[in-house]
Amino acid sequence: MLATIIQVLDTTIANVALPHMQGSLGAGGDQITWVLTSYIVATAIMTLPVGYLAQRFGRRNVFLWSVAGFTVSSMLCGQASSLTEMVIWRMLQGLFGASLVPLSQATMLDTFPRERLASAMSIWSMGVMLGPILGPSLGGWLTDTYSWRWVFYINVPLGILSLIGIYLYLPDTPLRKQRFDRWGFAFIALAVATLQLLLDRGEHADWFESFEIQFYAVLSLLGLYLFAVHTSTTDNKFFSPALFKDRNFMSGTVFIFIVGIVLLATMALLPPFLQQWKGYPAVTTGLVLMPRGIGTMVSMLAVSHILKVVDARVVILSGMALVSISLQQMSGFTMDVGQRELIVTGVIQGLGLGLVMVPVSILAYVTLAPSLRDEATALFSLSRNLGSSIGVSIVMAVLSRSLWINQQDLSSRIQLSPDLLAKVQNGNELLAMSGGLIQEVNRQAAEIAFVNNFHLLMLINLAAMPLVLLLSNPKAEANATG
DSSP states (O other), X not given: OHHHHHHHHHHHTTGGGHHHHXXXXXXXXXXXTHXXXXXXXXXXXXXXXXXXXXXXXXXXXXXXXXXXXXXXXXXXXXXXXXXXXXXXXXXXXXXXXXXXXXXXXXXXXXXXXXXXXXXXXXXXXXXHHHHHHXXXXXXXXXXXXXXXXXXXXXXXXXXXXXXXXXXXXOOOOOOOOOOOOHHHHHHHHHHHHHHHHHHHHTTTTTGGGSHHHHHHHHHXXXXXXXXXXXXXXXXXXXXXXXXXXXXXXXXXXXXXXXXXXXXXXXXXXXXXXXXXXXXXXXXXXXXXXXXHHHHHHHHHHHHHHHTTTSOHHHHHHHHHHHHHHHHHHHTTOOTTXXXXXXXXXXXXXXHHHHHHHHHHHHHHHTTSOGGGHHHHHHHHHHHHHHHHHHHHHHHHHHHHHHHHHHHHHHHHTOOOOHHHHHTOOXXXXXXHHHHHHHHHHHHHHHHHHHHHHHHHHHHXXXXXXXXXXXXXXXXXXXXXXX
């Protein structure tokens, strides 16, 4: 759990500290984003070979080295004195941290028998879900109270505790010697890394109007094409073919991709909505968003008991329905929305996400052979992370474009009456009135832009609901035939 939390937390905790880092590291506004990009890309690349590394060197050994490396690189990030140092240490942090979530999930799946899996998965999933939710709030508090360096130092004591626990209690796993598909890894790593760069840099580089983004897109498609050709012509495949033949695992992987879109995209929208447009300070924003995490925690604790009497697919549909209801309510937000409405929609959405995350994770692995778990958890984790990156990129692009279009449209509709102009005494009054009008136009344009995004996320969530039909529940089907 500790290994899971520190890795997932670091995906979002540094976001709010970027402006403070920028001054300390002497970086420009566009350069400082590489602090996030380097970590995301390194994590995506090194998630791919986690299954092979665990089988070749033993899960316990890989786990120990990963936690140790992540902890040391976190400390180095906190001590960085230049942007170059910070990017290098963040890349190392991503390289070592990539295996933490997959290996912790694989360990949990092997540790508990099937009848206790729902309870174990509920507790484990809290780390994955609460990390992105609490990350911005914790990062803001640490930055305001101490300094941005504590965003990274916070990982050190947690990493040491995790390292001690793994060393004392985690058993060794059997080693399996097999050849590593270097070309397969190179091609898929190229596709995933350039896709992450495209998604992360797109908003800053004006998307496909930029040669940089076009270059990333071509490389990503080329990497995917070469990987497909290589996989179809080699006997030593990078991913085990049995993974793609398991319908439950593939359906669950698609599902977690959708959950990733809605989970992190909503969390990317709410902080700027509350801080930039509602004028909330960072601490208040964190407190308003916290009930969403509480809702997730409550539903995850309850879902293990619910699954004993209700089909997992029904629970998933119920969770997605709650998420859709919350997003529908959020699509009616105005700039005058109160904290009560923000908290209520957050709790409803948190409850829904908890009801989706745990059953999907259980059904994804229930029909999968234990020998494939290391590889499967890595692919499952990568799918969730890619969904999160794509979701954030989509909503930020839509938000930016919608904001600009709305500003132009609303501005064109403004007409000052002759009577109002006659009352203006001098140029200063006219300037003040114009400034107030521009501020109000921007405010209303932002309101429409955020509402459009919440509505878009609701449609994405509704469109994913029929995918539940692809999942099977062996336990429920056995009871029905029995």
